[in-house]
Amino acid sequence: MSHRKTTPMGQPGDADLRLLRIYRKVVECGGFSAAEIELGISRAAISMAMSDLETRLGLRLCQRGRSGFALTEEGAEVYEASLQLLASVEGFRTRVNGLHSRLKGELNIGITDNLVTMPEMHITHALSALKERGPDVRINIRMIPPSDIELAVLDGRLHTGVVPALKTLPGLDYLSLYEEASQLYCSAEHPLFKSADITTKTLASYDAVVPAYAQTPEIKAIHEPLKAAASATDREGIAFLILSGRYIGYLPTHYAERWVRDGRIHALNPERWHYLTHYSAITRKGAQPNLVLESYLEELERLVSK
Known part of the structure; x- marks a missing residue:
């Protein structure tokens, strides 16, 4: 059974931190080409930096070529570790700079x-x-x-x-910022668009999009009467499906305002079908x-x- 030769890394220096910052940007941009503009250096210089970093670490960090850019398992772990290291370095620098006015x-x-x-x-x-x-x-x-x-x-x-x-x-401190109001919406193409008084039974007969992200038990209970026929991982996804004319769903009022103003969507019984979400820093x-x-x-x- 063969064993991969390990290359323990010594104390990281300024050159290593520079390579890790380049690597972080390449990962966040999804490849060398997109990172060129962000970093302000050529693709060749980025490629050389990545090769230097892989040599320094003794690991293959990513696959690149005609098939595109993809992280290796080791590359993903190095990326996560680099975020923590760079955050610690920045924290030190910020603290020292705090000694100045x-x-x-x-x-x-x-x-x-x-x-x-x-x-x-x-x-x-x-x-x-x-x-x-x-x-x-x-x-x-x-x-x-x-x-x-x-x-x-x-x-x-x-x-x-x-x-x-x-x-x-x-482990966290919280500063309350504001409350966000959400209402139940349908688009102008939906059968409920011109309906005035809508009962729970009526709602249950129409397809709805529900959030796939975490909610409080109270907000989950508000979604229960809906006929969950689709889900979305964020509010933009919910908006996409509501605007298709095939689904009803909840959106924050501030986010929906642009489409309400244009007459593209409409709140259904807003006095009844609504809830608040509290946000904190x-x-x-x-x-x-x-x-x-x-x-x-x-x-x-x-x-x-x-």
């Missing part, structure tokens, strides 16, 4: 999808104020599911996140002092308390 460093935020149209623009205004206080601060936003945001904040890959308040985790309990994060949270708290 001028804000420097990064703020890594995870946000649940489709919140940009919320009328209470707390996040947007807080980021604007942070940039005013620290022009050199680099802001990185990742649009990922709530469970991924919670995990990334807990393990330090993200400094903070915005998630629906479905459950409280002991989360941070890790006991995290190392971080002046950039603290400044952002100060602005966020100021806006929420108005």
